[in-house]
Amino acid sequence: MRTRTPASVVRIGVVVIYLFLLVGWPMGRVVQETFFTGENYLTMALADPSLRNAVWVTLAAAGCAVVFNTVLGVTLGILLVRYQFPGKRLLSALADLPTSVSPIVVGLALLLAYGPVHGVLGAPLAEAGVQLIFSFPGIVLAVTFVSLPLVLRAVIPVLQEIGTDQETAAQSLGASGGQVLLRITLPSIRWAVAYGVVLTLARAVGEFGAVLVVSGGIVNQTETATIAVQRLHQGFETGQAYAIGFLLALVAVAALVIVTILRPHERND
Amino acid sequence: MRASTLKPHSTLTRPASVALGVSVLWFSLLVLLPLALVVVASAEDGWAVFWGTLTNTQTANAIQLTLTAAAAATAVNMVIGTLIAWVLVRDRFPGKRLVELLIDIPFALPSLVAGLVLLSLYGPNSPLGINVLGTPYSVFLAVLFVTLPFVVRTVEPVLIELDTDVEQAAESLGASRVTTFRRVVLPALTPAIAAGATLSFARGVGEFGALTLLTGNRPNVSEGAPIRIQSYLETDNTAAAAAVAVFLLLVALTAIGVFDVLSRKVTRHAD
Known part of the structure; x- marks a missing residue:
């Protein structure tokens, strides 16, 4: 570590000013717009049943995404790290696809597959009385899609690092495959899973584009928190838009803080 | 199976x-x-329709704006991202943890909220008197915000691993700070910077939420390609929406491919 030189003061100054103008000040403005422009818009927003509903829809859908992606992420993580099979590299590369696709394209893709009118699988499903798109399951599909690889990516490096010594030892002592999984493998990746779950939750709660297309955004039914922000903003209820925005920002910052706390735990395990 | x-x-x-x-x-x-x-x-409707969609004036302008904004933001990120990573790894100062948090906020903040937040400082009611609403700069600003962490977070680990011995050796042999940075540090960081830039560009091209509120979506002026897909969808023109979407998918896939190659290089360098 070098001592502070004039050059380092300039560097730090540039970085701090840049981050303040791009992130810090704008984030501060949300707090200001929510609480210090005449009304307490947060209380007002939370008293509105349609907004409370939007918050619940968001949380419920994010919860489903966490369950699906944790099961998939842990399963696929173990398969990719512990086994050899043809197409492994391709599968690993494809698993990253969901985070690289534009959210609006995700919405379009789900619409084409599961839309009730023209959807390849959606139309027959609709005839059988199952509607996915423009209802809650559609929102679940969308947020599960966009947050798909986050648990997987958190789990893989830890699985690689812990190696197979303990697993092999347990097996040689007569433990069954299921016992090894439950008693050795899963406990040793629990912090990585927790880390991935927090990221998944944050991503799923904050999804907008994909949900916008597949949910229909029906107030009191399929409206999520982000869609409500857009509706409020367009309806010139700016204060309440900022209030819900503030709540979402709070979730994001909380997620980041938790993730920072979880990070060192991985190394201790 | x-x-x-x-x-x-x-x-x-x-x-x-x-x-x-x-x-x-x-x-x-x-x-x-x-x-x-x-x-x-x-x-579905043939090559002519596909090509016709992409070359439609409004769509072509939207695609051009999105690509330009993503490229410009990526260029800024390559410089400022490397600088931020450098400051985080090599300099000591109070409030460093807050800086760490600020860098990751764009990762976690819902992109729609990112647009709303930027609008409060750079919109019609800006306390700075800067209003980007309805200008092409709004797309640039939105992309700049959401892509902030990529270069920082790819360069940082490489910089931590980088041995300062070589730099000290170069300096003791009479190389200036600038020369040492250009000839010793920068070559080691280049693969990481390039990898971060790829991720930043791919993310920038696909950004939707942050554009929704911040840009005003004026056709031919401040309308990005993902917003164009949305308007095609709203008018039930699925084929046209899909054409623009395929274009964005190709960009994302290319970026993944390039990133894969570059991250292999980074890993090899770290070894």
């Missing part, structure tokens, strides 16, 4: 094959099939 039908170099046990089969089926139904259908839908 039965274990006996697998190729010889597979080490899957029977329960593992079942787990793999179910995972791949779920992944295909959720991700692969829907994305494949986007490609199918874009091709």
Whole structure:
């Protein structure tokens, strides 16, 4: 570590000013717009049943995404790290696809597959009385899609690092495959899973584009928190838009803080 | 999938094959099939329609704006991202943890809220008197915000691993700070910077939420390509929406490919 030189003061100054103008000040403005422009818009927003509903829809859908992606992420993580099979590299590369696709394209893709009118699988499903798109399951599909690889990516490096010594030892002592999984493998990746779950939750709660297309955004039914922000903003209820925005920002910052706390735990395990 | 039908170099046990089969089926139904259908839908009405969509004046302008904004933001990120990583790794100052938090906020903040937040400082009611609403700069600003962490977070680990001995050796042999940075540090960081830039560009091209509120979406002026897909969808023009979507998908896939190659280089360098 070098001592502070004039050059380092300039560097730090540039970085701090840049981050303040791009992130810090704008984030501060949300707090200001929510609480210090005449009304307490947060209380007002939370008293509105349609907004409370939007918050619940968001949380419920994010919860489903966490369950699906944790099961998939842990399963696929173990398969990719512990086994050899043809197409492994391709599968690993494809698993990253969901985070690289534009959210609006995700919405379009789900619409084409599961839309009730023209959807390849959606139309027959609709005839059988199952509607996915423009209802809650559609929102679940969308947020599960966009947050798909986050648990997987958190789990893989830890699985690689812990190696197979303990697993092999347990097996040689007569433990069954299921016992090894439950008693050795899963406990040793629990912090990585927790880390991935927090990221998944944050991503799923904050999804907008994909949900916008597949949910229909029906107030009191399929409206999520982000869609409500857009509706409020367009309806010139700016204060309440900022209030819900503030709540979402709070979730994001909380997620980041938790993730920072979880990070060192991985190394201790 | 039965274990006996697998190729010889597979080490899957029977329960593992079942787990793999179910995972791949779920992944295909959720991700692969829907994305494949986007490609199918874009091709349904033939090449002329596909090409006609992409060359439609308003769409072509939207694509051009999105690519320019993503490229410009990426260029800024390559410089400022490297600088931020450098400051975080090499300099000591109070409030460093807050800086760390600020850098990751764009990762976690819903992009729609990012647009709203930027609008409060750079919109019509700006306390700075800067209003980007309805100008092309709004797309640039939105992309700049959401892509902030990428270069920082790819360069940082490489910089931590980088041995300062070589730099000290170069300096003790009479090289100036600038020369040392240019000839010793920068070559070691280049693969990481490039990898971060790729991620930043791919993310920037696909950004939707942050544009929604911040840009005003004026056709031919401040309308980005993902917003164009949305307006095609709203008018039930699925084929046109799919055509622009396929274009964005191709950009994302190319970026993944490039990133894969570059991250291999980074890993090799770290070894």
